[in-house]
Amino acid sequence: MSSTPRYRAIADDLTGKIRSGHYRAGEALPAQRELSASYGVTMMTLRQALQVLSGEGLIVQRAGRGTYVTPASAEYPLDTLRSLGDDLRRQGHPLRTEVLSVAVRRAPRSLTRLLGDAPAGHRALRLVRVRHLLGRPAVHQISWIAEPHASAVKGTDFTETPLYTALADAGARVHRATERVRPALLTAPVAALLRRPAGGPVFVSERATYDDQGALVVLDHATILGELLEIRAERKATDLSLHWVSQP
Amino acid sequence: MSSTPRYRAIADDLTGKIRSGHYRAGEALPAQRELSASYGVTMMTLRQALQVLSGEGLIVQRAGRGTYVTPASAEYPLDTLRSLGDDLRRQGHPLRTEVLSVAVRRAPRSLTRLLGDAPAGHRALRLVRVRHLLGRPAVHQISWIAEPHASAVKGTDFTETPLYTALADAGARVHRATERVRPALLTAPVAALLRRPAGGPVFVSERATYDDQGALVVLDHATILGELLEIRAERKATDLSLHWVSQP
DNA sequence: CTCCTCGACTGTTCTAGAACAGTAACTCAG
DNA sequence: CTGAGTTACTGTTCTAGAACAGTCGAGGAG
Numbered sequence: 083m084s085s086t087p088r089y090r091a092i093a094d095d096l097t098g099k100i101r102s103g104h105y106r107a108g109e110a111l112p113a114q115r116e117l118s119a120s121y122g123v124t125m126m127t128l129r130q131a132l133q134v135l136s137g138e139g140l141i142v143q144r145a146g147r148g149t150y151v152t153p154a155s156a157e158y159p160l161d162t163l164r165s166l167g168d169d170l171r172r173q174g175h176p177l178r179t180e181v182l183s184v185a186v187r188r189a190p191r192s193l194t195r196l197l198g199d200a201p202a203g204h205r206a207l208r209l210v211r212v213r214h215l216l217g218r219p220a221v222h223q224i225s226w227i228a229e230p231h232a233s234a235v236k237g238t239d240f241t242e243t244p245l246y247t248a249l250a251d252a253g254a255r256v257h258r259a260t261e262r263v264r265p266a267l268l269t270a271p272v273a274a275l276l277r278r279p280a281g282g283p284v285f286v287s288e289r290a291t292y293d294d295q296g297a298l299v300v301l302d303h304a305t306i307l308g309e310l311l312e313i314r315a316e317r318k319a320t321d322l323s324l325h326w327v328s329q330p
Numbered sequence: 331m332s333s334t335p336r337y338r339a340i341a342d343d344l345t346g347k348i349r350s351g352h353y354r355a356g357e358a359l360p361a362q363r364e365l366s367a368s369y370g371v372t373m374m375t376l377r378q379a380l381q382v383l384s385g386e387g388l389i390v391q392r393a394g395r396g397t398y399v400t401p402a403s404a405e406y407p408l409d410t411l412r413s414l415g416d417d418l419r420r421q422g423h424p425l426r427t428e429v430l431s432v433a434v435r436r437a438p439r440s441l442t443r444l445l446g447d448a449p450a451g452h453r454a455l456r457l458v459r460v461r462h463l464l465g466r467p468a469v470h471q472i473s474w475i476a477e478p479h480a481s482a483v484k485g486t487d488f489t490e491t492p493l494y495t496a497l498a499d500a501g502a503r504v505h506r507a508t509e510r511v512r513p514a515l516l517t518a519p520v521a522a523l524l525r526r527p528a529g530g531p532v533f534v535s536e537r538a539t540y541d542d543q544g545a546l547v548v549l550d551h552a553t554i555l556g557e558l559l560e561i562r563a564e565r566k567a568t569d570l571s572l573h574w575v576s577q578p
Numbered sequence: 579c580t581c582c583t584c585g586a587c588t589g590t591t592c593t594a595g596a597a598c599a600g601t602a603a604c605t606c607a608g
Numbered sequence: 609c610t611g612a613g614t615t616a617c618t619g620t621t622c623t624a625g626a627a628c629a630g631t632c633g634a635g636g637a638g
Contacts, residue, residue, distance in 0.1 A: 087590080087591060087592090088591080088592075089591075089592085113617080113618065113619085114618080114619065114620095115617095115618085115619095123592075123593085124592065124593055124594065124595085125594095125595090125619095125620095126374065126591095126592070126593080126594090127591080127592060127593080129619090129620085130591085130592095133381075137385070143619065143620090144600085144601090144618085144619075145599070145600050145601085145618075145619045145620060146599070146600030146601035146602085146617085146618050146619060146620095147600075147601060147602085147618060147619075148601095148617095148618060148619080149618090149619080263511075264531075264533075264556050265513035265514070265531035265532055265533050265556035266513070266531045266556065267515075267530075267531050282515075283512075283513040283514045283515050283531055283532075284513055284531075285512075285513050308512050308513035308514065335620080335621060335622090336621080336622075337621075337622085361587080361588065361589085362588080362589065362590095363588085363589095371622075371623085372622065372623050372624065372625090373589095373590095373624095373625090374621095374622070374623080374624090375621080375622060375623080377589090377590085378621085378622095391589065391590090392588085392589075392630085392631085393588075393589045393590060393629065393630050393631080394587085394588050394589060394590095394629070394630025394631035394632080395588060395589075395630075395631060395632085396587095396588060396589080396631095397588090397589075
């Protein structure tokens with residue numbers, strides 16, 4: 083039996099719908115009476131769920147008007163949203179990017195699932211890179227860039243231009259990202275590309291990056307050698323920063 | 331007719347009583363049933379008032395125990411500084427803690443190095459636990475608690491009481507932490523404790539937690555099975571949250 | 579003396595419904 | 609054409625009660 087209270091399950095479901103773009107920034111949610119009916123709960127329970135979202139800044143409620151997904155904020159410095167490359171450059175580590183391939187391909191399920199309304203045969207730009215740290219291959223990275231951003235950046239020389247810089251130059255407003263990191267063993271194909279023996283400990287990271295309309299921009303899949311990199315989290319009561327650092 | 335909602339009037343009244351010392355830090359408020367009767371409102375309305383206080387950090391509510399004025403040590407909500415246990419409890423996953431040993435020992439170099447002025451032979455409390463997730467051992471954790479906190483908490487039953495709760499109850503003001511996470515292969519000794527074959531992918535986390543004077547409180551070393559747990563990072567311009575989630 | 583069970587407390591979740599307050603659009607009268 | 613009133617929506621507050629889940633202490637049994 084799930085021990086998740088119903089109000090929390092509803093909050094999680096609505097959060098997922100907002101984050102996936104089902105409800106976009108600035109858009110009104112269905113009326114609370116309608117939502118409570120569709121989830122089969124009372125107004126009290128539904129409103130408790132909405133309290134959670136409101137507390138997390140995802141929605142705003144206006145008496146007499148409606149419930150809205152929090153409008154997109156103004157453009158902001160990406161201080162807390164930092165890529166691996168930025169973290170390492172900031173630490174003075176030379177990072178070289180080797181581009182293995184750039185091609186428009188049929189989008190994988192992992193991408194179309196996040197796009198929601200993507201039609202069959204949907205295409206995206208697939209970018210495969212190896213990042214070299216201190217002269218050694220350290221990270222294998224596959225990025226899928228969704229349309230319309232794919233068309234906008236596909237002519238870019240990614241050995242010289244970071245992907246997110248190209249996206250910003252093309253007008254993409256990166257707003258938020260979710261990232262999942264788990265440990266794994268280095269597989270043989272990627273081991274060959276990184277010139278390491280298979281079976282060693284690695285991080286596997288999957289990151290989905292969204293624009294201010296809640297639409298997916300990039301899906302990144304990276305394999306990161308554990309012997310060269312670690313995650314360093316520094317937390318205070320008012321702040322949490324998370325970044326990659328090279329192992330000594 | 332006053333336009334202040336009753337729940338807000340009750341929240342204001344209780345806030346005034348807390349701030350005036352009528353209810354002191356650490357003291358239990360009357361039971362919620364009793365408060366609702368004395369204010370002449372339903373439990374729902376009373377609890378809505380308490381939500382306001384809880385959101386402002388003035389009270390903490392403990393299911394089955396009572397409602398307490400927030401102890402003086404918790405001067406700020408530690409929303410962003412969250413332990414593995416908190417993350418998993420919040421997701422409704424049953425987490426059981428097995429305590430393998432609690433003993434005062436000579437502090438290891440990794441601890442005395444962070445203590446700065448520690449004399450030779452410095453002692454600390456060494457706590458060894460295994461966390462069980464969904465009935466399976468998932469995390470092996472060694473915590474070194476520095477003095478004076480070691481003496482303050484050494485009699486605690488850590489199967490029932492989270493370490494950081496015991497520290498807070500003993501007056502430790504946790505202020506910030508640094509954590510390093512890297513991937514590794516499960517070693518044989520820890521594999522035996524977690525009842526897994528050695529060599530599988532794990533996270534290894536080392537976290538140093540400091541008080542508001544900048545003195546080290548706890549040094550944690552954890553080995554986390556990668557097949558059961560992953561790191562989920564969610565980033566926005568205004569916020570970064572980092573938490574552990576169990577693998578599906 | 580120790581351990582387990584049960585009861586009495588606590589907080590938490592949820593149902594069901596009614597009424598109040600805010601907003602906006604539409605209609606009608608002047 | 610304009611303004612006021614009305615209606616139909618919205619969110620918000622509150623009542624009343626039941627049941628679930630957590631905690632702790634007391635008492636009894638082994």
